[in-house]
Amino acid sequence: MAMLITVCYGLQAQQKVITGKITDENGSELPGVNVLLKGTSLGTVSDQAGAYSLSIPESQSSGTLVFSFIGYLSEELAINNQTSVNIQMMPDIQTLSEVVVVGYGTQRREDISGAVSSVKASELPQVANTSIDNLLQGRAAGLNLTQRSAQPGGGLNVNIRGAISPNGNNTPLYVIDGVPVLNNGSAEPSLNDSNLGYYGGVDRNPLSSINPSDIESIDILKDASATAIYGSAAANGVVLITTKRGKAGAVTTEYRGSYTIQSPKDYYDLLDATQFMQQQNRLAKDKYLYDNGIAPYGTTDPSSVGAFTPKFTDEQIRTAGAGTDWTDKVMRNGSIQEHNISLSGGTDKTKLYTSFNYYNNKAILENSDFVRYTGRVNLEQKLGGRVKFGLNLTLSQINNNNASSGANAGGVEKYNMLQSAYAFSPTVGVYDEDGNYTKTFDPLITNPVAFLAIKDKTRTSRIIASPTLEVKITDALKGNVVVGIDKQSSTRNFYLPRAVQNSQLPEGMAQLGQGSLDNYTTEAFLTYDKKVGPGNLSLVLGAGYYNSVQESFSMQAVDFFTDALQYNNIGIGANKEKAIMSSYRSPNATKISQFFRANYSLLDKYIVTFTGRRDGSSTFPEDKYGFFPGISAAWRINQEDFLKNSTLISDLKLRAGYGTVGNDRISPTNALDLYESGFYYLIGNTYYNGVTLAQVGNQNLTWETDVMINVGLDFGLWSDRLSGSFEIYQRTAKDLLDFNRLPSNNADGQVAANVGSTRSQGIELSLTSTNVDNGSLRWTTTLNVSTFKAYWVERNPQVALPEYIGENDPINAVYGWRTDGIITSTGDVPSYMAGAKPGNIKYIDSNGDGELNSKDVVMLGNTSPKWNVGLGNTVTYKNFDLNFFFYGFLGQSAFNNYSGFYDPLRIANTNSQNTLTDVSRIWTAENSTGDLPGIASNPYSGSNPTGTHDFYLEKASFVRLKNITLGYRLPDKLWGNRKFIQSARVFVDVQNLAVFSNYNGYDPEFTEVNPYPQALSTTFGVNLKF
Amino acid sequence: MKNIHHYSKRSLMRTLIAMAAILVPLASCDDALETKVYTQVSPENFFKTEADFNVAVVALYSPFSTNWGMTDPGDGVWYNSLYNADNKTYLMRSILTTDEMVNGWDPNLENFTFGPSTWSGSNETVYYKIRYVARATDVINKISNATGGTEEVRKKYVAEAKVLRAWLMYILYDFFGPVNVKLDPATLNDTQITPRLSDAEYTAQMEKDLTEAIPDLEDMYNGNTSQWGRVSKGVARMVLLKLYMHTKQWAKAEAIGKEILEMGYALEPNYADIFTKRGNNELIYAVPASDATPNYYIQEVLPSDFRQAGSITRKVGGWSGYNMPWSFFDKFDANDERKSVIIDAYTADWGEVDRTDTWWKGPLPLKYTSFNGDGPGYAIDAVVFRLAEVYLSVAEAINEQRGPAEAYAYVNEVRSRSNVADFEDMTQDEFRDAILDERGRELFAEGVRRQDLIRHGKFISSAKARGKDAKDYQVLFPIPSAVIIEGKGIIEQNDGYTN
Structure with missing residues (x-):
């Protein structure tokens, strides 16, 4: 067919060459612009300098040239027997006239009748990110991304319009250049940890x-x-x-x-050596009081049991200094x-x-x-x-x-x-x-x-x-x-x-x-x-x-x-x-x-x-x-x-759609009776x-x-x-x-x-x-x-x-018991918590029946955000461009992930572990204004069927x-x-x-x-x- | 232009045929859609041969291991094994709730502040072993109905499975009272909630399984290096003895105990050897350990600064887990040879440690005193059932029925081995208290102290004497609250606990 065309045009004897220069709205050369002689298939493309050159039959010298370029308004100019035709192209601010990929083809945005969000990669700042979904956070309404790990190449939780399959898979289907990725997983082998102990590995995206x-x-x-x-x-x-x-x-x-x-970024605020010794001695002392039932935890006569021996002497504390900053050693x-x-x-x-x-x-x-x-x-x-x-x-x-x-x-x-x-x-x-x-x-x-x-x-x-x-x-x-x-x-x-x-x-x-x-x-x-x-x-x-x-x-x-x-x-x-x-x-x-x-x-x-x-x-x-x-x-x-x-x-378009789709993402083994080794x-x-x-x-x-x-x-x-x-x-x-x-x-x-x-x-x-x-x-x-x-x-x-x-x-x-701070003294023990010790969390008897049990469990919050927002701004001024982007999740609750560090036993036990400086807020017999729970085990927590309470639940x-x-x-x-x-x-x-x-x-x-x-x-x- | 049209018609046909060639097979290859797995076996290809029966029964042994534990396929939760030395296990909770050891890692356990929600998931290592009862029911049913192997082979594996089922049921009974085990293979996949069995039903079932199994079992595996670790007639009778003692059926206990004494087991002359000589004749059952499935008890007991005590040396310390309170240590006579397995002074990496160090929580109930290397795991079997317990149980059963006169001989067999004076001239009550202490001295660190104290009605009073705020109902552990919720009111909580 190509030969046919060549032959056809070979018969056209008289040729004429039109040249010209194409510039953009700023007057810069615009390469890659399609130039077409209207009504024919004769065309060319502008070069790097925005210049083009097109041979046309002499008979067409009063014809029309069509200039087109993605993102710019198409222009038509009559040749009027000239040999040089220059043009300045203007951007097409009708951004809706874009082409949208819809699966097995594309459609003009105008023809779309479903709900489709599009993001141009050129709008995303691409540096210092390993994967595209990192960049999409907050960019498209309804696309909810939560980064699971800030590790390089780390994973994200992605869902579109809510994760509603509680035990199935909630991630969308990815289609890359028309090819659906059936199993969007990682091939990385995990470590066998049966002897090792810790799980090494990356949550890979x-x-x-x-x-x-x-x-x-x-x-x-x-x-x-x-x-x-x-x-x-x-x-x-x-x-x-x-x-x-x-x-x-x-x-x-x-x-x-x-x-x-x-x-x-600001990281865990851990105790230094001096603080560690002080807090260990302080909390171990309270553990000693509690273990031996000495006031305020009981009525044991202190002289009837062995004296408390602090782990660290005053001399050791005085000379401890800051000690080793372990976080600094690994970061x-x-x-x-x-x-x-x-x-x-x-x-x-x-x-x-x-x-x-x-x-x-x-x-x-x-x-x-x-x-x-x-x-x-x-x-x-x-x-x-x-x-x-x-x-x-x-x-x-x-x-x-x-x-x-x-x-x-x-x-x-x-x-x-x-x-x-x-x-x-x-x-x-x-x-x-x-x-x-x-x-x-x-x-x-x-x-x-x-x-x-x-x-x-x-x-x-x-x-x-x-x-x-x-x-x-x-x-x-x-x-x-x-x-x-x-x-x-x-x-x-x-x-x-x-x-x-x-x-x-x-x-x-x-x-x-x-x-x-x-x-x-x-x-x-x-x-x-x-x-x-x-x-x-x-x-x-x-x-x-x-x-x-x-x-x-x-x-x-x-x-x-x-x-x-x-x-x-x-x-x-x-x-x-x-x-x-x-x-x-x-x-x-x-x-x-x-x-x-x-x-x-x-x-x-x-x-x-x-x-x-x-x-x-x-x-x-x-x-x-x-x-x-x-x-x-x-x-x-x-x-x-x-x-x-x-x-x-x-522009005004009203759309309505109804459809059904499936979710098959559950392990195929689930359908079968299986005997497993191990x-x-x-x-x-x-x-x-x-x-x-x-x-x-x-x-x-x-x-x-x-x-x-x-x-x-x-x-x-x-x-x-x-x-x-x-x-x-x-x-x-x-x-x-x-x-x-x-x-x-x-x-x-x-x-x-x-x-x-x-x-x-x-x-x-x-x-x-x-x-x-x-x-x-x-x-x-x-x-x-x-x-x-x-x-x-x-x-x-x-x-x-x-x-x-x-x-x-x-x-x-999230369900659990409500709390009202901690019990600060033996006189502060609520009637329905008889036997509780000072420093215990004060649970709320929500139904007022004088007993703490499953009937006191209430809904404490929701870990799903109510609102997802994304706000981007681009300012260009002459040769400068400025882009800033915010995103946010609003209305969700989350547990304070420092709370594990506030367990007094973490440091008070003889096998003491370091912890956060906030442990100075832990209630002890000698720190009655402390607002974090003390050393005594709470005799009531075993009756909370959820195991959850709101002491550390926060608006996030x-x-x-x-x-x-x-x-x-x-x-x-x-x-x-x-x-x-x-x-x-x-x-x-x-x-x-x-x-x-x-x-x-x-x-x-x-x-x-x-x-x-x-x-x-x-x-x-x-x-x-x- | 005509040419082009002409060309395209031919091309159209060819293309459509080519497309159809691709599309049609795509629309009709059902074989490709077969649901298939490659790494598991299924009822169609399992329970065919003796090798199949063996691995099916091995899985029923697996929860008894000394190794850390494994993920239960039933709920995907990781649980410790029953005889692992972690502080959460059946073995250690049976010890740490008593006066024989202190640890401090789980304040709710040792302070008796536990309730139905205190331990859930991985922390409730014992209750969820109830799934293995159902698995045993499945194995018993599948092997009974299988055609592979010989009838004798099938009977042997069924008998082993029955002993393991009964033993698991005893362990659950010990901690929780009768629970709602699944015994009917037809109901294994039922979603129906079944209530807890009555005490009588539950104990009768254990008795039935054990007595049915005994004829098909080997007497014992002591000396059989390739089969050591399997349950035998001795084990079945021992579980029966434990059950009868637990339920205070003294006559039955005495009878079955005496049967065991006649089986050919013998007390090991030297107390320390019981725990270091594999398969010695005193052992009725020990959980086999190797480098692949080590025993971590020694490592858990040794302090982190430990270097040497007597002939025991290590280049690195242990995990500082368990100490025997001095008050318990003082129950031993000065010349009691059983103290040879308890370390009451040692050389630390910084100096000497002994009773004068007030910060030291107490001596080390090491028990296993001959080992090589620096751990953490050791290929030393964990002793579970042994003849000395049988002697002491028979003595106790006799005393409860007829007073101490006939019982002295049994208890003194055990005492004389350790070079302590014979029991004599006691009232029935004195003997009762004495045998409780004697069991403590003989069987410490073997996981029987909790049962003994409960049987003697001293479990709670002993805790209170240690300053714990223990409640009378805490003789049983609570049923986990998740089970109560799941039970929709059909599964009842143990008395006293608030859900």
Whole structure:
């Protein structure tokens, strides 16, 4: 066909060349602009200098040239027999006329009838972040992200419009360049901790293997009318990630380099050596009084028992000084070095985008460094006029160290590095006189500095290759095949040296682990776009096959005669009885699907969309198939005659949608009766691995179904100077993937089942406003606010509801006893707490029946935020640009994560651990104004069926100033006429500058026990464009 | 342009065929959707051979281990093993609630401020072993109905499973009274809440399991190095003895005790050897330990500054867990050889420690006195049942029925080994008190003190004498509040506790 065209035009004898220069609104050269001779297929693209040159037939010299460029208004200029046509292009402030990715295709924003939020990656400050979802926090209404760990590459909790599947999975489906990621997990092998004690490891964000700078846009499908095309995987919404494509035109090369300084934010305020000795003596004295029943705890005559011997003498206290600051030994100022280079360009036939990124984070916590290399090639090749071949290829390699943080299930022997730094006595130095690591008063705790000798490396590589084929069958009908191969593999090398003197494994231990996670996708679909009658019809029909396999193995060797060989020769581990081998392969996870979408837009005013998908899943033994339909409609009111000429209203669209989607994300093993190994016992000299009934299956297990109703209004005022959308929705999960509790006397505790129903209802508002735009100064604000409540509609009838839980209570409600400070004296003991001791928490007899029991339990709060807000501002003035961004969660409660440190026994016991300076507030016989609970065990807490009370429950609303970025674009004239550099910008960015909150714990967003320390990051960087 | 149209029709057909070739198979491959697992076995391929029966019964032994513990697959919660030396276990809670040891890590336990909500999840290590009773019921049923192996083999494994079920039931009974164990295999997956069994039903069931099992069991495994650790006739009779003592069925206790005495077990001549010689003839049951499943008791007892005491030396200290109060130590005669396993003075890394150090909480009830290396775990079996307890129980049972006259001979067998004077010339009441103390001296650190004090009605008064605010109802531990909530009123709390 190409030959035909060439031949055709070869017959046109007389040619004429038109040249010209294209500039932007600021007068800068604009490369990449499409120039087309109207009514023909003759065209070209402007070069780096904004210049173009186009040969046209002589006969067309009175024709018209069409100039178009994404983000700019298309312009038409008559040639009028000139040979030179210059133009200044103006930005298209009608931002709504963008293209939105909707799954198996794109739609114009105008044609969208579901609830879709879009974020352009260019609007996000990309430095010093490992993954795209970190950047999305607060950027899209309804997308709720909570960072679980501040560790480099650490995980986030993500949900769209509320986590309403209490025991299923609540994270959205990610679709990267059209390829759904069936198992968005991490391949990183975990450590076997059965001997080790502490859990080493990182809560890994799987998206950290994708370079955020490669991302062009993120589209978030929020309501079921839009997500139904993803069927059984879409209950929690869909996040579509689109990476950058090459554009026809001259090659542009961009480089961004940055250097970030990270410093720990205010951290735990621990006792120094002098304070430690003072507080130990003070609280141990009270423990002595309590243990011996001496006043105020009892009536024992003090002379009848042995005298109290303080652990530390006055002399020791006087000379103690500050002692060792253990936190300082394991934390440091960190840095991030990042280089990102990308090339983009192409011709009509071949388009290429390629990039390389290097990210090196020397983290603020020792042993948690993160180094990443990513490379990407996005290629698009036309083969003839009808076939287009594409390949999206990304490779990444992450090398990281695995200092762990967070809570541990176990005692002090399981303390990780941070916990041991908080617990180790400041009165001891790092090494003893023999050069060995010191011990603290509790011999089970590993010396914090010894942790630095532990080698724990993970190397993870990931390749995502996605070849695509598009065939234009007729002008209206296209066929597409998309294949996705996503392979992650990860190796873990761990060595615990003898020198560490770990309390469980003093003779040294090594582990090697290997994990892999592969996702395979094949999809084929037909799309049909045609003007039918007075409107446009768009159809998609397709099918897909998906498979995911996760495998791992690991081994442990114990008892090393030397630390010299580390994990490199684990065969020397002498104690074969402590050797461990294990392997794993995930259950079959296969899905087969068919899907369709029909969209009809009548007169550009009335739009209706039907979607549907049928999924078959290997997760469910009998009831494998589900069908998920959706329907939505929109009315573009501003296209009606009565508004068409309005100067006030530039855009107004009313949308409504209804749809059902599924949730299949529960372990496929849940459906089967299973006997599991791992129940060891020694008989004679053989350590048998016993096998026992571990699961009662449910053959009838099937999808959880979400039904969502959404009504939305898109609006634009004053030529979209102010634009936005408003959504109101109700999302109901039916046949919840949950567990029927089997009574605790059964072999198995639960059977997976579809029971109960939950609901979230909410509203969302997004606004974009151009506050000032007077040529040199432009100030825009984006605001999004969302609120929802998630609550139970129907509980599992088989799970006995304690009397204090209401049928329709919020999902994340906290129940417990109310408290009223502490008992400050023997006279202050309430009548219903007879026998309680001074210093005990004073519980409130809520129902006033004179007894503390389950009837006094009330709802104390809700850990889900009521409101999520995000506020961004961009100000550009001449060559300066300033961007600052706030986000916040409002209305939630959280426990003070310092509260564990306030247990007086932590320091008063003979195996004293260090703690926070606030322990000076602990009530004792000699500190009767103390407001924190004292030493005496509370005889009433054993009657509180929740085990929870509100003494440490706090309001945890917060607003965080996440980013401030200031950039300056160097004047273009600096580069003279050589134009080696097209433009250059320098910038500084500050992250985590401030958080505004009344929460007294560590950070209102990081309320887990022992969180990874937050860093204040300051970045200096440069953008260069060649 | 015509050409183009012509071309596209052919192309259209070809493309549609190609698309169909891809789409059609995608729409119809049900085999690919089979629900399959790769790392677990299922009822279809399990309980077929003797090797299957063995690993199924091994799993019933696993909660008795000395190792730390494991995650229970029933609720996904990690629990300590019953005979692990952590302060939360069946073994240690049976010790730390009495006058024989102090620890301090769990104030609610030692101060008797515990209630139904004090221990939940991982901290309630004993109650949730009730799931193993149901697992035993499953194994008994599955092996009984299996066709693999010989009938003799099946009977042997069923008998072992029955002993383990009864023993677990005894442990639960000891702490909580009769609970709602699952004994009918047809109800194993029921969601129906069942009430607690009556005392009579519960004890009758234990008796039935044990007596049914005895004919199919080996007598004993002492000396059998490949099978040591399995339950035997001796173990079954011992659990019966414990049950009869517990329920004060003195005649039955005397009879079964005397049966055990006739079985061929013998007192080890030297007290300390009982705890260091694997499979010695005094042992009726010990939990086997190895480097793979170590015993941590020694490590828990030794102080962090410990270096040497007599022939016992270590290069590094232990975990400073357990001390015997001097008041208990003083119950021993000066020349009592049983004191050889208690350390009342030691060399610390900074100097000498002995009774004159008022800060020292008391001597170290080390018990296991011969070991190599610096720990933390040791391949030393944890002694659970042994012949001396049988002698003392028979003596007590006789005294309760007929006074001390016939009982002296039994108790003095035990006393004379340790070079202490014979019991003689006592009233029935004097003998009763004396045998309680004698059991304390003989069996300390073996987890029987709580049972003994309760049987003698002195558990609470002893706690009060130590200054604890103990209530009479605390002779039983509370049923965890989560179980009461789950029970919807059908499962009753032990008397006295407030939910």
